[in-house]
Amino acid sequence: MAVSDQSLLRQAAAAAAGSQQYPAATLYLVATPIGNLADLSLRAIHLLGLADALACEDTRQGGALLRHLGLHKPLIALHQHNEREASAAVLARLAAGERVAYASDAGTPAISDPGAVLVREVVAAGHRVLPLPGPSSTVTALSVAGDTAATSFAFAGFLPTKAGERRSALQAVLGVEGQSQVVFEAPHRIIDLVALLAELAPQRRVTVCRELTKQFESVHTAEAATLPAWLAADAQRQRGEFVLVLHAQAPQAAADDELPPQALRTLALLAAELPLKQAVALAAQISGAPRNQLYDAGLKLRRGADE
Numbered sequence: 001m002a003v004s005d006q007s008l009l010r011q012a013a014a015a016a017a018g019s020q021q022y023p024a025a026t027l028y029l030v031a032t033p034i035g036n037l038a039d040l041s042l043r044a045i046h047l048l049g050l051a052d053a054l055a056c057e058d059t060r061q062g063g064a065l066l067r068h069l070g071l072h073k074p075l076i077a078l079h080q081h082n083e084r085e086a087s088a089a090v091l092a093r094l095a096a097g098e099r100v101a102y103a104s105d106a107g108t109p110a111i112s113d114p115g116a117v118l119v120r121e122v123v124a125a126g127h128r129v130l131p132l133p134g135p136s137s138t139v140t141a142l143s144v145a146g147d148t149a150a151t152s153f154a155f156a157g158f159l160p161t162k163a164g165e166r167r168s169a170l171q172a173v174l175g176v177e178g179q180s181q182v183v184f185e186a187p188h189r190i191i192d193l194v195a196l197l198a199e200l201a202p203q204r205r206v207t208v209c210r211e212l213t214k215q216f217e218s219v220h221t222a223e224a225a226t227l228p229a230w231l232a233a234d235a236q237r238q239r240g241e242f243v244l245v246l247h248a249q250a251p252q253a254a255a256d257d258e259l260p261p262q263a264l265r266t267l268a269l270l271a272a273e274l275p276l277k278q279a280v281a282l283a284a285q286i287s288g289a290p291r292n293q294l295y296d297a298g299l300k301l302r303r304g305a306d307e
Contacts, residue, residue: 006070013045022050023130025094027122028101029115031108031134032065035214039135045069047132052098055090057105057114065103078102080114087121094127108136112157112184137212138182141243144219145180145207149288150248153180161189167196173246174201181246190242194227197246205247211240248288259297263287271298 001009020043022028028047033039048054048071055076056062062075078086093100102109102118109115119129138155156173160166170193173181185193197206202225211217218237222230231237259267266287270279276298284291 013042017043017046051101145245150180185242197224207245263289
């Protein structure tokens with residue numbers, strides 16, 4: 001980026017975010033792009049200009065980000081292996097009344113990234129911590145999953161690498177009702193993960209996000225049973241960083257012939273306005289309940305209405 005462009009960008013950031021208060025002696029957690037540099041917010045750009053120092057997971061990446069903006073700041077390396085020790089350098093600057101920004105390599109700090117220990121240490125020392133929201137691969141993946149059966153979500157992150165522990169962890173994640181579960185995976189383990197998903201929960205819908213926000217990003221939603229073949233069909237699908245959304249498991253009925261009350265209410269509302277087959281299909285999509293049970297329940301509703 002040319003110098004004039006950098007100046008114009010910082011001016012635009014100041015115009016958009018300059019009215020906000022940025023108190024001194026404060027740690028600022030800055031969310032950074034997960035793949036597309038254009039996702040860096042104007043407020044983050046303005047704050048990085050105000051900061052007296054930047055603590056970062058990787059000083060090479062932190063330095064490159066500052067150079068892109070035409071900024072020069074002292075850098076503090078703070079990563080998972082030295083977070084407690086490096087926090088002391090941040091605390092010293094805060095005690096001197098400085099503003100310190102912290103950015104992990106990508107996304108929001110302390111979400112499967114360093115930052116939580118730093119926040120705890122700063123708060124314990126009596127200093128303020130303020131967040132600058134922005135990119136998050138977890139929320140980005142959830143937004144395109146379309147999991148209508150979920151009432152909440154949980155972040156599972158990276159599963160254990162040992163086979164037995166991995167299986168147990170995935171079984172536990174799959175056993176939770178009503179929640180979307182977000183799982184991270186590296187390219188060299190993605191084949192094993194989808195194979196395990198296909199074995200343990202073949203009918204579970206899964207959204208596979210690859211290289212989110214980058215040039216060759218892809219999003220694919222399908223039943224777990226189909227994923228090994230889909231992945232094997234194109235070697236490109238096995239490359240990059242992965243975020244998987246395991247769609248929510250519908251609540252189990254109390255008995256084989258009993259549907260959850262919410263599924264019955266949804267079916268009744270739809271069946272009052274639509275043909276039974278269409279009402280059942282929509283109710284199954286919304287509630288996650290089995291179509292055959294919904295169809296039987298719909299027939300009962302129709303018979304009751306005719307009597």
